[in-house]
Amino acid sequence: MIRGVPLLEDLGDIEGKHVLVRVDFNVPITKTPAGERVVADDFRIRAALPTLTWLREHGAEITACTHLGRPGGKPDPAFDVSPVRARLDDLMPGIKLLENLRFSPGEEGNDPEFVLELIKGQDAYVNDAFGSSHRAHASVVGPPKYLPSAAGRLMAREVEVLTGLLDAPAKPFVVVIGGAKVKDKLGVVRSLAARADTVLVGGGMAYTFLRALGHSIGASIVDPTRFEDCAELMRSPGNLLLPVDSKALAPDRKLSTESQGDSSGTGDGSDTDGTDVKLCGLDIPDGWRGVDIGPATIVLFSDVVASAGTVLWNGPMGVFEDERFAAGTKAIAEAVAGCPGRTVVGGGDSVAAVSQLGLEDKIGFVSTGGGASLELLEFGDLPGLAALRAAPNARPDSHNEPEAAR
Ligand code: AMP
Numbered sequence: 263m264i265r266g267v268p269l270l271e272d273l274g275d276i277e278g279k280h281v282l283v284r285v286d287f288n289v290p291i292t293k294t295p296a297g298e299r300v301v302a303d304d305f306r307i308r309a310a311l312p313t314l315t316w317l318r319e320h321g322a323e324i325t326a327c328t329h330l331g332r333p334g335g336k337p338d339p340a341f342d343v344s345p346v347r348a349r350l351d352d353l354m355p356g357i358k359l360l361e362n363l364r365f366s367p368g369e370e371g372n373d374p375e376f377v378l379e380l381i382k383g384q385d386a387y388v389n390d391a392f393g394s395s396h397r398a399h400a401s402v403v404g405p406p407k408y409l410p411s412a413a414g415r416l417m418a419r420e421v422e423v424l425t426g427l428l429d430a431p432a433k434p435f436v437v438v439i440g441g442a443k444v445k446d447k448l449g450v451v452r453s454l455a456a457r458a459d460t461v462l463v464g465g466g467m468a469y470t471f472l473r474a475l476g477h478s479i480g481a482s483i484v485d486p487t488r489f490e491d492c493a494e495l496m497r498s499p500g501n502l503l504l505p506v507d508s509k510a511l512a513p514d515r516k517l518s519t520e521s522q523g524d525s526s527g528t529g530d531g532s533d534t535d536g537t538d539v540k541l542c543g544l545d546i547p548d549g550w551r552g553v554d555i556g557p558a559t560i561v562l563f564s565d566v567v568a569s570a571g572t573v574l575w576n577g578p579m580g581v582f583e584d585e586r587f588a589a590g591t592k593a594i595a596e597a598v599a600g601c602p603g604r605t606v607v608g609g610g611d612s613v614a615a616v617s618q619l620g621l622e623d624k625i626g627f628v629s630t631g632g633g634a635s636l637e638l639l640e641f642g643d644l645p646g647l648a649a650l651r652a653a654p655n656a657r658p659d660s661h662n663e664p665e666a667a668r
Contacts, residue, residue, distance in 0.1 A: 264421045266651045266658050268412045270316055270388065273655070277321035279385040283414065284401045285310045286391035286630060287328035287346045287359075301349040303617065306393065309630050313390045313414035314354055325384065326350070327360040327401055329394065335367030369400050377404030387653075390414025392421070393631035395646025396638070403649040411653035416630065421647065423606060423627045424638050428457060432571030432604055438563065438594060440465030441577030441611065444485045444492070446633075450640040451502070452495060454574070461502045462563045464555050464579035464590065468505050471496065472544065480510065480546035482553075503566065507556030509580065509587060512538045513549030518584040539586055554580025555590035564597035573601050576609040576636060591615045599624035608635035 273281075287310070290302040301307070310326075317324050333341040347359045363369040368376025377400045381387065387405035389395065395402055395417065405411060413421070427435075437458045439451055444467035455461045463471055469482040474492040496502055511517065515538045546552050555563070567573055575598050579590035592615065598605050599621040607616055608629035616622055629635045638644055650656065 264413065264418055264425075264647075266656060267418075267421075267647055268410075268650060268653055268656045269418060270313070270320075270412050270414065272657075273386050273388075273410055273412050276317065276386060279322055280383055281317055281322040281324055281386045281388060282381060282384040282405060282409070283310075283313065283317065283324055283326045283388045284391045284394070284405075285326050285328050285414075286393035287326075287343070287350070288330055288393065289346060289349075291330075291345055299345045301345050303614075304349050304353070305613070305617070305628075306630050307346065307349055307353060309416050310390050310414070311354060313388060313416060314357060316415065317388065318354075322386075325358045325360060327363055327380065328391070329364040329369065329399075329401075330362045331364075333362060333364050335364065335370065337361075337365045341365075363399075363401050370397075372398055372400045372403065374400075374404070376400045377407070381405050381408055384409060387411040388414045389646050389650060390416045391646070392417045392629075393634050395631075395644045396634040398645040402646045406649045406653035409653070410655040411650050412655075413647070413650055417646075420629055420631060420635070421638065424608075424629065424635055425642065427572065427574055427606060428639065428642065431457070434459035434570050435572045436460050436462065436566055436570035436574075438462045438464065438567065438573065438575040438598070439577050440467065440579045440591070440594075441609070442466035442483055444470045444488050447577070447636065448488060448491050448495070450636045453640045455495060455499050455501055458574075459501065460566055462566060463502055463504055464559070464563065464594070465577050466553075466581075467577070468555075469552055471502070471504050475504075478545040478547070479552060480542075480548055480550040481513065482508075482510075482546060482551050503562065505552075505555045505559040506544060506562060507558045508542050508546060508552035509554040509556055509589070510540055510542045510546050510550040510552050511587075512540070517553065517581050517587070519581060553584070554582075554587035560590055560593040564593060567594070567597040567601050570601055571603040573598050573603060573605045574639075575605075575607045575612050576632065578611040578615060582611065582615055588615075592619060595619050595621055608632055 292302040331341045387409040466483040469479045471492040474489040580587040582588040582591035605626040609632035
């Protein structure tokens with residue numbers, strides 16, 4: 263799908279030219295004991311360096327821009343980009359980084375006036391913000407209407423790897439999908455199930471499937487508007503595997519991610535005496551919540567992953583932020599890392615699990631985009647790519663390939 267999308271080489275001579283680069287530096291921020299905001303994980307910043315380096319080596323004057331968090335269209339010091347700027351300056355000094363794009367309502371509103379303001383004084387535009395390119399926001403889709411434009415190296419590589427999964431995956435092709443929001447992921451499950459040999463469904467979304475099949479799921483997370491879709495997917499193509507057991511949390515007990523406001527809250531990881539957490543089979547008792555896959559499911563899923571020719575993993579297998587329910591996600595991270603086939607991990611939570619376990623080096627490709635990678639896999643295209651394809655310097659018939667594939 264990179265076909266027709268201009269690459270850096272298609273920008274022409276950029277010596278001394280001003281180039282606006284949309285990056286996705288929406289990174290996690292933490293506070294030091296002294297209260298200073300700092301970047302907790304610079305994976306996405308490092309991922310943009312090849313593009314920034316190429317532009318600098320070719321003499322461009324670079325202005326980078328990104329969003330950070332959800333400030334809601336107005337300036338908010340809690341979301342300013344100063345920690346990102348500091349980290350970028352450590353990694354590659356001298357790059358100008360604009361203030362958080364989402365401080366203006368024009369960014370998410372795709373306001374043409376905001377686009378004109380952004381491109382003022384710029385001669386060319388590069389989109390290296392793969393993780394933001396599923397959004398038709400001003401900085402993603404606006405500049406290519408006016409400026410010679412290109413996909414950056416990261417963007418090109420992401421698209422190449424992910425669409426490569428759809429074109430010619432080594433068999434068996436196994437997809438592992440988890441996370442909480444079934445309605446966000448049903449489309450991609452449907453489209454991947456048609457191509458994959460097996461789809462393993464874990465995490466909160468599995469309970470809507472289990473309920474649709476008539477199982478009791480207690481108080482587990484569920485989306486009753488999707489029972490029909492889930493039942494249909496189980497019938498056809500019929501290659502979905504669901505958890506066979508769950509770790510469940512007792513009624514009225516809290517996860518560490520939930521507020522600790524009342525006295526029943528015990529989500530501190532200390533209540534593993536068997537009264538608060540128990541192992542359930544396919545059915546979960548009233549009031550209990552399934553919040554991780556159980557040991558039998560870990561074995562079942564890990565075996566399928568171990569013999570895969572290609573694995574794509576997106577979404578945690580449980581509420582892994584609470585240490586009591588992290589075992590399923592960790593086990594899947596280890597199984598994916600141990601798979602001798604081609605492995606691709608996408609989605610913030612799965613990537614976080616992989617990096618917490620120090621397994622990044624054992625994964626074939628770690629995507630910087632969660633929602634973007636799912637949309638690309640579901641629809642085969644993204645608004646950010648379509649905008650680049652319509653840029654003034656694009657050649658509709660070009661068969662571009664990123665450098666890595668040359
Ligand atoms: P998503 O944004 O849909 O990928 O969901 C990610 C979130 O799903 C994580 O924050 C997990 O804590 C949560 N999650 C995973 N499994 C469950 C579960 N069984 N019940 C509730 N939340 C879950």
